[in-house]
Amino acid sequence: MPVAATEVNPRSTSSFLKDPRRLSHLRLLEAESIHILREVASEFERPVMLYSIGKDSSVMLRLAQKAFYPAPIPFPLLHIDTGFKFREMLEFRDNMAREIGAELLVWRNEPAIAADTNPIALDTKRCCGLLKTQALLDGLRHYNFDAAFGGARRDEEKSRAKERIYSFRDGAGQWDPKNQRPELWNLYNARIHPGESIRVFPLSNWTELDVWHYIHEEDIPVVDLYFAKERPMYVRGEMLLPIEQSFVARPGEKPQMVKSRLRSLGCSPCTGAIRSDADTIPAIIAELISFRSSERANRVIDHDQEGSMEIKKREGYF
Amino acid sequence: MATLAASPFSIEEFLLEEREKDLLRFSTAGSVDDGKSTLIGRLLYDTQSVYEDQVRSIEGKGTTAPGQLDFALLTDGLRAEREQGITIDVAYRYFSTARRKFIIADTPGHEQYTRNMATGASTADAAIVLIDASKGVQIQSRRHAYIASLLRVRHVLVAVNKMDLIGYDEATFRAIVKDFTAILDQIAVDTGTPVETNFIPVSALKGDNIVHHTAAMPWYEGPSILELLESLPSAADTRTSPLRFPVQRVLRPDHTFRGFAGQIASGTVRPGDILTALPSGRTAKVERIVTWDGDLEEAIAPLSVTLVLDREIDVSRGDLLVSTETQATVARDLKAALVWMDQRPLDPARKYLLKHTSQTVPATLRAINHRTDLASLSHQPAATLQMNDIGSVTLNLLRPIAVDRYAENRATGAFILIDAETNATVAAGMIRSAVDISAGDDNEGEAWGRVTAGEREARWGHRGGALALTGPAALIDAIERSLFAAGVVTCRIDTGDPVFADDAKLVELVTRVEMQSGLLALVVRNENTDHLTARVEAAEIHVESDDVMHAISTVHQLLHNAGIFISAEGAGL
Ligand SMILES: Nc1nc2c(ncn2[C@@H]2O[C@H](COP(=O)(O)OP(=O)(O)OP(=O)(O)O)[C@@H](O)[C@H]2O)c(=O)[nH]1
Ligand SMILES: [Mg+2]
Secondary structure, three states: OOOOOOOOOOOOOHHHHHOOOOOOHHHHHHHHHHHHHHHHHHHOOOEEEEOOOOHHHHHHHHHHHHHHOOOOOOOOEEEEOOOOOOHHHHHHHHHHHHHHOOOEEEEOOHHHHHOOOOOOOOOHHHHHHHHHHHHHHHHHHHHOOOEEEOOOOHHHOOOHHHOOOEEEEOOOOOOOHHHOOOOOOOOOOOOOOOOOEEEEOOOOOOOHHHHHHHHHHHOOOOOHHHOOEEEEEEEEOOEEEEOOOHHHOOOOOOOEEEEEEOOOOOOHHHEOEEEOOOOOHHHHHHHHHHOOOOHHHHEHHHHOOOOHHHHHHHHOOO | OHHHHHOHHHHHHHHHHHHHOEEEEEEEEEOOOOOHHHHHHHHHHHOOOOOHHHHHOOOOOOOOOOOOOOHHHHOOOOHHHHHHOOOOOOEEEEEEOOOEEEEEEEOOOOHHHHHHHHHHHHOOOEEEEEEEOOOOOOHHHHHHHHHHHHOOOOEEEEEEEOHHHHOOOHHHHHHHHHHHHHHHHHHHHHHOOOOEEEEEEOEOOOOEOOOEOOOOOOOOOOOOHHHHHHHOOOOOOOOOOOOEEEOOEEEOOOOOOOEEEEEOOEOEEOOOOEEEEEOOOEEEEEEEEEOOOOOOOOEEOOOEEEEEEOOOOOOOOOOEEEEOOOOOEEEEEEEEEEEEOOOOOOOOOOOEEEEEOOEEEEEEEEEEEEEEEOOOOEEEOOOOOOOOOEEEEEEEEEEEEEEOOOOOOOOOOEEEEEEOOOOOEEEEEEEEEEEEHHHOOOOOOOOOOOOOHHHHHHHHOEOOEEEEEEEOHHHHHHHHHHHHHOOOOEEEEEOOOOOOOOOHHHHHHHHHHHHHOOOEEEEEEEOOOOEEEEEEOOEEEEEEOOOHHHHHHHHHHHHHHOOOEOOOOOOOO
16 A cells, blocks of 8 residues: 655654564675575585685684584685785684685785795886786686685775675676676575676675674684784885885885784785884774774875776776 | 874774664765765765875865865776766775765766666665756656665655855755656656665865755755764664575585575564575474674674584575464566666577576566556556666566565565576566466466476475375375475375275376376375385385374385475576
8 A cells, every 4th residue: 555755753753662572784784695605505506705804704704603503514615825915814814724624725826926026126016917807817726616705895995895795706806887787685596607707795795893803702803913903114204014024114114113913904014104103902992993094004005096996896806 | 003003902992982883874866977986075074084095195186176075086996987987886995984884886877877876876865966057957867766666765865065166155055856746756656666765065165064064055964974874774674574595505515414504584583583594484493593703693684604514404505484473475477677788688588597596597488568658657568668768567487486576575575587598687677566376377378288296396395206195194195294284285085085096097097197296196095003104116114103293204204215305406407
């Protein structure tokens, strides 16, 4: 029956705030992500989870444990190692995989690493293209994976805001943002032809704050680099560059000890640290809500040029 | 930063408040260039939900006058969108206020991308439909309002935008309200979905009535867009609806555990509940609700959980576990509203796959009942549906699935169609009615000729067979009743009955006829013994007759092992 247009009193409907059995938004996000993980595991022949060791991957991994409990996670983890990941990250990765009994695969673009590819000798764009995108595409092809989970979130960047949950990739792993499959309700189209693949983003609807809040509530371990500590840094104006690779230093440049932390974990030459006192998760969250710039602002790679994330994604990046 | 970090107490408070917030999903709709993206950008900007580096990156760009930010650029994240000044695909944005969290789907207005508007609206609790005050109601405004109504988006906020261009004129606003109200009422009659509507005069560009009230329109005393968004009831509460649990996966880590993983589509489940598995019709009791965080005493939609049942019944991915009192309809024939989304028109000669909850079934087009003409909102006969057309069709499925009407359940009433050759998602479907296979009239239009064994199996949910039972009458009655309750069509032959007078040939003949009709013949001999003998073909078992439950489940297992009970996957193939 039609109901005539009515004027609703905006203040009359607030009882939902007091209902004790109401589900919090984190529970809703968790339920949605688990549904996605189970769909992919059931509909694809060879799924894999891209594990990047960062906070988003840590949440995604916990959700995978939850999704299949008490059965083990029914797919392997794949780490794309550029050779420039922080030592703490690699230790954390190996410990984590061992602890939860997951199968961990590591793929590196060995020829490019052997040829001394780095963001200073090349530019960041070409370096990323070889060590990340190319390595990812090669790794996926080598193992013949037809679906790959990634921890990317739509709130990270504006081309990511355009992603489907199932992101269709052609035979070359490329994304065509102007021609995405419609994606209605929670009915995901898992049909692909041989050679094609799907990237899946179970955390699509999570924000950076949701991720930290969940890590806090669920006590999820994260890499120590997220917490503030006195660390040696090259200080260049506002920029703090971690000392990890010697080629990053400019002639005569001396590291200083700075109380700092990383907001997002990438490759050491391209991930700037921030000055911070936040040494607990609540402190990180407090700092986060006071931030005035987005989390990727500290990544050199994303602002080489307008729309550079979209270009990388079209080429096959996550 | 320093003050917040220095007082951990306040952050704990903040997190508690965060935890209390609920979630509202809404989408935008309307004709091209009505100002949808500008409105969302303005909403984000005025609620301080954009970072400085994001604002800096759009300064001095876009289509607006110098010094005026082009807020649309905050959501139009593709290069092609920025170049053409239009939205091509949905952008999802997130923001929160002190009261709740929001997920926004900013959708394109251009007709070519209607499918992306439908994508954004399918998960929305509310929609903001924009109308350009200087242009009035457009055909695309009608189309989007129609799709939102079909998809059962419950709340529609109609933002009459660009009021600045018409000198904030009240009369023009009132005229648009009148126009569009009539259209929305007509749409509601056609789709059967009542919607709650509010009209708000706004200027997205200037920020009038988006977050803040404006002095420019003193004649409007209603709430701003944000105030309305904060006050709408959030996601439909389905915990009191009948339980629907589509099985996504069977978890079997070892021989001691067998659980059914899925997301509760509607309703509430507790240990002890009796559930029916559809389409097979078999029942079992919930023993445990398992999660990584421990077993639950109760789980409500839309939680993702794992159910352990008290007995081994044949359940696999694609089956629907439902409350035994209020079951879903098991059907092969569906009547549904379709939004066609593919370049290639609907073609009865092409093969389509229907994806519904966690299963995919081949579907054949039986009839196009009508196409809706959006200009007149009338039903036209149609030979096909073109891209962006909306119509009603009748589909026949290769095997039966358990469904509800979309009006009753958004999760179990929705489906998508996939072109089996191109793999494209070609249509969104909303079930309007379904013919229960047990109602018997599902064969209208079925190919002529003999009814096949497969068709019988699809109808009954099991194969024809014979079960010979020898033992106490009361126990045999209990077994028959248990089979009947599980939806098995049984037919009892009492060999002691004078009609048969121990005529073995006659018994055999009747049994064969029954089996050929797809029924389960019960060939019964009463004997007052302390055990029961049950036989299916060559397999024979003996059980004590004093444990009735055990005897029943052993007999069910015997039928299962003999392949009489077919899985949902096998039905009809
Ligand atoms: N004067 C005026 N112009 C507006 C207003 N809102 C939007 N515009 C302008 O209208 C044009 C289209 O705005 P968009 O926000 O891109 O429109 P849209 O509805 O998102 O368009 P599509 O997504 O392509 O359908 C832009 O040039 C905006 O600056 C308004 O309130 N007043
Ligand atoms: Mg737009």
